[in-house]
Amino acid sequence: MSEELLGNIKGPKGDKGDTGAQGPQGVQGEKGDPFAVEKTYATIAAMNADKANVSQGKFVMIVSNVEDEDNAKLYVKGETNFVFVADLSGATGIQGPQGQQGIQGVQGVGIQSITLESTVGKTKTYKITKTDGSFSTFSVNDGADGAKGDTGKGISGITKTSSSGLVDTYTITYTDSTTSTFNVTNGAQGPQGGYATFRVDSDGNLYVTYPS
Template identity: 45%
Template sequence: MAYTWKPKGSLKGPKGDKGETGSVGPKGEVGPQGPQGAQGPVGPKGDAGKQGPKGDKGEPFAVAKVYASVSAMNAGYASDGVAQGGFVVIETGNPEDADNSKLYVKGTAKYEFLTDLSGAQGMKGERGETGAQGPAGPKGDQGIQGPAGLQGPKGDAGEQGPKGEAGAVGPKGDKGETGAAGAKGDKGDKGEPGPGITFGSGAPQSGGVPGQAYVDVTTGTVYSYEG
């Protein structure tokens, strides 16, 4: 019996007509506003500015006038000839007087208090000698009992005792359970190859195996090799 390739039909159907273009859908609603983004990183530090010009030389500190009391100072504000910003000091002649050695500056409308120039407190004197020991006081009450002490460390292990005598032979045990399955057998011999299916472009050009199928991928036609 002679074998040949016989077409059995096609896997590819005819091409359909192009469908009409669909209508444009309605415009969607505006979505809700998204959350605010995270704050960006701090920018780099700017360059240092240029150094300003050198200022004018200041006037040296000096007391322009000495008053005997605060009331005399206030009375002479308008006529004492002291310039605005000038310093005056109160000297009552009494170190115990609270107004003595007070420093004032002449403001735009009155003299303003700045600080007290009285002397600072003297240094601490040396420590005196220790006095005689006083008489012994009465005996105090007995104190409360202290808490229990911590537990002592564990003692060393004792010596091992002598070996005991051998025990009597026990009764015969029950029959054991069935053992596990044996190991897997060797792999069998390779079988004969089947007719299978092959793919190509165009009709088949050579013989095949009876029952073998062939597919022409360009047209989708299926062939069978048969008698």
């Protein structure tokens, strides 16, 4: 059996057809959750240790300090593990040049001494000498003398004026001729004491005899 080519029966390519009518609108999908960071961790190790407690599709972030290269890294929980999304920390700027040293400030002026310069009546003038050699003065006015106080009353004499039993009465006479009295209660008289006697025997021994 033999095969023979009879010719090409494929026709020429036709022109592009018109665009069809728009199909009907599809059903609205379910509302998605807003972006939110579910949890934050101080280290990646702490994040991985807690992966069982984070649902799939939730975002977490490393929050430590600006010196940590992992700080501000964003992850999303995959089917089993966390997947890195982006580093949200800004790039460190180039350190600027050191500023010029400021101009030295003016040296302060202190007080070296305060001295009394003069007294006129009730006004006293003081001089303030400063550490830079300059000075200034100020005045202080003393208050007026107060009114003269009443004449004081002193004691001109104390005399025993009476006795009653063991109570002695004394009278105090003041410099303004007024008087006052006070009492002194004496203790009862004790029994009269005897006298000790001494003797020396022929051998020169000294003896004392007390009264009974």
